Amino acid sequence: MASNLDDEIDDLQARITSLKKQLHIHTSTLLTAPSTRQLLTQPDNPPTTTLTLPRSKDTPPKTQIQPLLAQSALQEAHAQQCLYRACATLTTFRARDPDPRAVDGGAILGVRIEVLSRARFLRPYYVLLNRPFPGPGSRHLRVHRHTLPACIPLAGLAGRYLPAPTPVKGGGGDGEGKKRQQQQDLGRFARALRREVVRYHHRLGVVADLRKAAGIEGRRGAEGEGEEPGRLVDITPADAEAKQLTIEWADGRTGRLVMGDDGEIVKLVVLGENGRDREAGRDLLGGAVRVEDVVKRLATLG
Amino acid sequence: MARISVPTTARLPSSLRVDPTNPAATKILGRLSRASLLSVALDWLDDNNLPLALPYLREDEDEDDDDDDETDDFHPPARSPEALREIYTSLQARKGSKREVLDRITEGDWRHGLTLYQLAMADLQYLHDHPTSQQWSAYRIAPLKPPHDPDGEAAPEVDKQSLTIPRFHPSTFLRTLQSHVLPDVKAHYNFDAHRSLPLLILRIFVLDSPYNTNHALQPTGTTTSFDASRTVYIAFPDASPHLFISKPTTTTTLSSSGGRASGGGGESKSLRNLLVEGIPKALSRPLQRERFTLQSTSLVTRNLAELVERRGGGRTNSAGGGWSVYADETKGKKETPLDLVVPGPPLSLPDHGEGGGKRAAAVPVSDAERREERAVKRARLVARARFGGTGLVGDGKGVERVDVVVEDAFPDVVAEDGDGDDEEGVVGRAGRAGRKSRVDGSLGRDAEDEDEDAQEAAAQGWRPFVRLTFHGSHVFAGIRQLVENGIIDGERMPGWMTGEEGVTIGAVRNGRIRGHKGSGL
Structure with missing residues (x-):
């Protein structure tokens, strides 16, 4: 009996979550629809012209429209981000290192790599970069964290395209001290990395x-019969x-x-x-x- | 037994039999539980393993005149492996003592000896039963630059720009390991896949004998050869250029004298060093210009699951602690760009349900109570932000010991000669949001020059020697709990206390562990 009740509760919980999910989806679809946007922005204009239908009941008050507009703007931004992510498959974002002693105030540049495999987007891979170097090379980036699998030669790629700045030695210690700083190329790094990731998934x-x-x-189960x-x-x-x-x-x-x-x-x-x-x-x-x-x-x- | 034993460089064959009364064999079998013993025995009798684990069977020819002989035999030999299999299956169903099974194996069915292969299987069974019985150190396999000087004088350096991922082929690896690296060591090797983790475990059983026949196993004189035998495990995680080496354990009984034990310790250490030196050579393929070296990754733990998590083939290698939200592949976190629903802030989602339920249950009455509740909630949230999905008590991925040396200058001294607007704190008293003071910056730059800044430490103020050791069944889960309960201020806690670096031995400089710039590559 108790287990029955528990099952029932579980079922209901599952239904609640699925309904909530549907609600979210419908909300976002409605919000992104151009007609909704029009409706939301419209009430701003009519009040200037007094020649509107008397539908004070229908028009929602401003306090309700404001959060809706904000939500709509958020939704639009998200849709745009998704579009870039889906089409460019290589996007960046900013993040913050929660470590209070993190370098550079915890500023993090994230690179997001989308992988399409078997007609499905996988969870993107992330590379998080920071700028830990003092002095002249302070704009040089360094891979801080990443979620790439170990079979992607990230270290090698980082060594090629994101070399650490050569420390400038004080005095005339070495003649080549003025050797040009090796340039970092984040674009090439990201492209090469994506290429490796995509190749790996294709393989x-x-x-x-x-x-x-x-x-x-398929034939795993029917083993034994007719072994050609x-x-x-x-x-x-x-x-x-x-x-x-x-x-x-x-x-x-x-x-x-x-x-x-x-x-x-x-x-x-x-x-x-x-x-x-x-x-x-x-x-x-x-x-x-x-x-x-x-x-x-x-x-x-x- | 072979007539003549000639010392060779070959490895020990799997079919070599060990006398069941041999102390090493009794020890290996004796530490298994009854259930494990039975399952191991059934594994031996499996058709795949049978050729290397033949039991003592009654021979067909002398069937007739043997009957009276067998009556006084306590464990009469079975007629076929099938019959034996039945016996062990029935034993499995019945209750009884472990002794009964052990006797049956050593005095009955394998009285003529257990092969090294059988011992290896039994040992691996023990490893599966007691996953924390070995202490593992993780090493990274790093590619080396091809040597440019023909003499090979200069030590080869690590190729930081190489794109090769080391490849590993078990049988080739073993052959090279034996022929080039451990020619003087008589060892028995056995590969086995781990049952639950994506690992390939190599068991190396080293004997102190030049022979690879039964001579190696003869307890000649004092128990010389077997006494000094060692077992080392090497685990290769799937799809990852890392490997884990266990600390060698002796199979000697505990009764050995103190002096001998210490000598054995030194010996086992040298064996481990030999392996650490030899494994990269066995992995390298000089003809294809691929040479590798092993680099320690400062992770030592008994927990294989944690090792696979932090050094395995998945996404979580370099995204520990709070960063694990980026690696989380569980349901609903796919983050596909086709999902048009705006995601909430990452920490709010699971909180909604929880908070709602709680609010309904107990409405806080007074102001103080409300404040307290808010503080508790905030502490929880902070813990989730800093630890992400890691450091949970029940996740089975705990490290049991973390050693940290804090090499930061004493905060007051820094505040005196630096510009005083930035408080530089030590552990647990960290400064605001990671702004570096000038002193700190210059120090970082100098340290960058030296990379190992031993002199630097002396030059800069007073640096007390602070060494912290965390010890427990799951260190970082413990720290997380302290954060959740508000004992540690989660927002000002330095990052290395979340375990996000995935190291168990480290030095803290400028509030960050391992190197000066956080981890990374």
């Missing part, structure tokens, strides 16, 4: 496509960057496919019982140059 996507084309996901030896049983990424794939056949052959940054096939080695099995490799590739071609080929074969 992951292509692995999933390969698996699907080879029918690995040429069937692929497993394709998995073998390294952090998903550049190398392990391929396993039903008859025990294993292969390693190495792809380049952009999904071009660099090398494929298949090992059978008696050493290298070149024929199987040729069978799998069929003259393909890119991994996507292999996907297509497998899809037509299967």
Whole structure:
């Protein structure tokens, strides 16, 4: 009985949250609609002309319109931000470091990288930069925090495009002390970073496509019946960057496919019982140059 | 047993049998619980493992004349692995003592010896049962610049601009490790995937013997070889250029004398150093111009989940504490740009429901009460802002010890010779919103020159030696609770107390841990 009641309460709670969510969505849709905006801004003009219909009952008082207008403005700003985020996929924002002893007053520049994978926006990746350097290089940025996975060479990219300022030594210690400060290039850094992230996700996507084309996901359950030896049983990424794939056949052959940054096939080695099995490799590739071609080929074969 | 034992550089084969009465074997098995023992035994009898863990079975030929022999055998050998599997499954269903199972294994079914493979499986079972039994240190695998001088005299430096992510292939790694790095050490290696975490665990069982046959395991004379044997675990997190090395533990019994124990400690330390030096060499591929080194990342903990969180393949590596809101991938926080609903301020969302409920329950009566309630609420909010989704008591990602050395100058001295408008505070008494005073700035610049500013410390005022050690089951959850209860002022608490840097050993300079500019890269 008690559990019944609990279930009921849980159900109702779930309904409340879903209804609230719907309410939010409807609110924002209504607020962004141009007609609503028009309605909201209209009452400002009519009072100047006294020739309005006497609808004092209908027109909401100013105290109600003001927050609505504010909300509407907020909504519009958000919509614009979303538009930029969706189209440019590389946006910046400002944040504040909550640490009271943070450098530069806790000012943080955030870079947001959107990733579109399988027709869906993933949670964006963030890189948060601050300006910790004193003296002449004080405008130089440095990566403070980030949410990129470890397989993105962020440190290397930061070393290339956001080098730390070379400290200016006092006196004539080294002749090259006047060496030009290395310029930082946030734009190139962000673009290169995004490129790496997108490549990585494309590689992951292509692995999933390969698996699907080879029918690995589907046939898992129906194992055992009719083991044709040429069937692929497993394709998995073998390294952090998903550049190398392990391929396993039903008859025990294993292969390693190495792809380049952009999904071009660099090398494929298949090992059978008696050493290298070149024929199987040729069978799998069929003259393909890119991994996507292999996907297509497998899809037509299967 | 082989007739002749020749010292070689090969590793110990998995099929090598250890006498079940050997102290190391009894210790490894003895510390498992009954349930674990049974599940391990069933794992041994699994078809995949059976070739390396063959039990003592009754042979078919002497079936007839053997009957009377077997009657006085307390643990008659089974006829087939299937029968044995049934026996152990029935034992699993029944209640009984651990001793019963242990005896059955050592005196019955594996009386002819347990293979090293079996011991490795049992040891890993113990690791799964007691996840905090090992202390791990995290290391980063960093790429090195190709050496430019042909003599190889100069120490290679870390390539800060390299884009290579170290790749790791278990069997190649093992082969190189054994042949190039530990040729003098006889060791048994065993790989196993962690059951719940994305980790690959390598168990290295080191024997102090030049032989790789049964000779290595003979308790010749005094128990020399096994006594000095050590077990080291190396964990490789999936998709992350880090690795975790456990502190070597001896398998010697505790009864060993004090002097020997200390000697063993030094030995195990040198073994660890050997590994730390050797692992990057085993990972490197000089022919492909890929060389790596290991860098300590100042994170030592017993908690593997925390290690995977802070050094693993996910998003949370460099976004701890309050920054974890950026890495949070849980439901409703996807932040897709297609969602047109304006998000509220990040901290307000969960508060609405809570606050509403509370207000209905108890309406504060007096002013003081209201103020108090507001303070409590504010403290909670601040805690959530500073810690985000981390540092929760039940999240199982606690570090148990944090050591911090505070190297800041004593605040009064700074206030005297600096311009007095900025109060520079020490821990817990930090100045306003991180404005740096001039003294602080110049200090930072000088320190930048030196990078390791030992002399600098002496030059600048009085720096008391302050060393803080936090100790507990989940240090940062404890600090969070203190903040939530208003004992620590969350707004003025320095950032390193939230654990956002992900280090357990560190030096605080200018109110920030590790380096002078906060962390980052």
